[in-house]
Amino acid sequence: MKIALLGYGKMGKEIEKIAIEKGHTIELKVTSDNAEFSTSELIGIDVAIEFSRPEFAVSNIKKCFDANVPVVVGTTGWYEYLDEIETICIARNQTLLYATNFSIGVNLFFKLNTQLAQLMDKYPEYKVEVEEIHHTQKLDAPSGTGISIAEQIIENNNLKEKWVNENSTNEKELEITSKREDKVPGTHSVYYKSGIDEIEIKHTAHSRSGFANGALLASEWLAKNKDGIYSMQDVLEIK
Ligand SMILES: NC(=O)c1ccc[n+]([C@@H]2O[C@H](COP(=O)([O-])OP(=O)(O)OC[C@H]3O[C@@H](n4cnc5c(N)ncnc54)[C@H](OP(=O)(O)O)[C@@H]3O)[C@@H](O)[C@H]2O)c1
Numbered sequence: 395m396k397i398a399l400l401g402y403g404k405m406g407k408e409i410e411k412i413a414i415e416k417g418h419t420i421e422l423k424v425t426s427d428n429a430e431f432s433t434s435e436l437i438g439i440d441v442a443i444e445f446s447r448p449e450f451a452v453s454n455i456k457k458c459f460d461a462n463v464p465v466v467v468g469t470t471g472w473y474e475y476l477d478e479i480e481t482i483c484i485a486r487n488q489t490l491l492y493a494t495n496f497s498i499g500v501n502l503f504f505k506l507n508t509q510l511a512q513l514m515d516k517y518p519e520y521k522v523e524v525e526e527i528h529h530t531q532k533l534d535a536p537s538g539t540g541i542s543i544a545e546q547i548i549e550n551n552n553l554k555e556k557w558v559n560e561n562s563t564n565e566k567e568l569e570i571t572s573k574r575e576d577k578v579p580g581t582h583s584v585y586y587k588s589g590i591d592e593i594e595i596k597h598t599a600h601s602r603s604g605f606a607n608g609a610l611l612a613s614e615w616l617a618k619n620k621d622g623i624y625s626m627q628d629v630l631e632i633k
Contacts, residue, residue, distance in 0.1 A: 399442075400424045403425070405605060405606060412603070422439065431457070446469050451467060491629070494538030496605045508546045517586075522585065526540035527575055527582075539582055547568060559572060579600070580597075612624075616629075
């Protein structure tokens with residue numbers, strides 16, 4: 395595949411390494427130096443992979459739509475524009491796959507989290523909490539993955555109505571605690587705590603290669619699929 399890397403930082407470089415090993419070619423790399431790249435530079439690209447910064451994701455996605463290039467988006471923190479992007483994608487028959495987390499392990503964790511939330515719905519004596527830990531350069535808090543985990547719990551557990559990123563004494567609010575520590579690629583935990591015991595599920599990323607591998611898997615899958623909006627659950631067939 396001919397790939398455009400929209401964002402060539404920690405993730406872009408990791409994706410490049412694995413893409414070349416798999417026989418793909420990188421035709422375009424975008425950083426802040428060439429952020430004003432034109433749509434014509436995307437001509438002939440099979441898939442664009444967007445791991446940039448929250449404030450640039452939306453305009454990069456729109457450029458891909460203009461160029462008719464399927465786009466895989468890993469950048470988090472831009473989701474207030476998701477409805478607008480999805481509407482444009484459908485109206486213009488474009489192809490989009492976005493995920494708060496591309497790691498296969500996290501997507502299996504999402505499934506487990508959903509099932510556990512359904513099970514725990516009958517046991518209000520367990521207080522549920524979410525914790526996410528990331529490296530200190532991370533720009534958004536809580537993490538996109540942390541928000542996905544919280545939303546899965548809220549959808550499947552009647553006790554919680556919304557998430558908050560602070561301590562809360564309101565029983566209807568689900569606390570997401572964000573911690574920033576040096577060199578942590580991403581750790582997510584869900585706790586169910588009662589007075590007598592505690593259940594914990596936890597995913598620990600040991601490096602960024604799981605995200606990069608997943609993003610490439612998604613890109614290969616997307617290049618073979620037709621117009622529409624997709625997720626990692628589609629790629630992994632774990633809906
Ligand atoms: N979904 C997932 O699985 C997953 C996993 C890890 C990270 N992420 C997310 O992916 C994003 C990138 O993470 P990262 O760790 O790679 O960040 P990073 O190291 O800061 O890299 C960001 C890159 O974007 C470039 N950039 C700046 N302006 C741009 C523009 N207008 N268009 C395109 N690129 C531009 C930066 O260039 P300069 O260096 O010149 O500024 C840099 O190369 C973050 O939102 C992060 O939360 C998602």
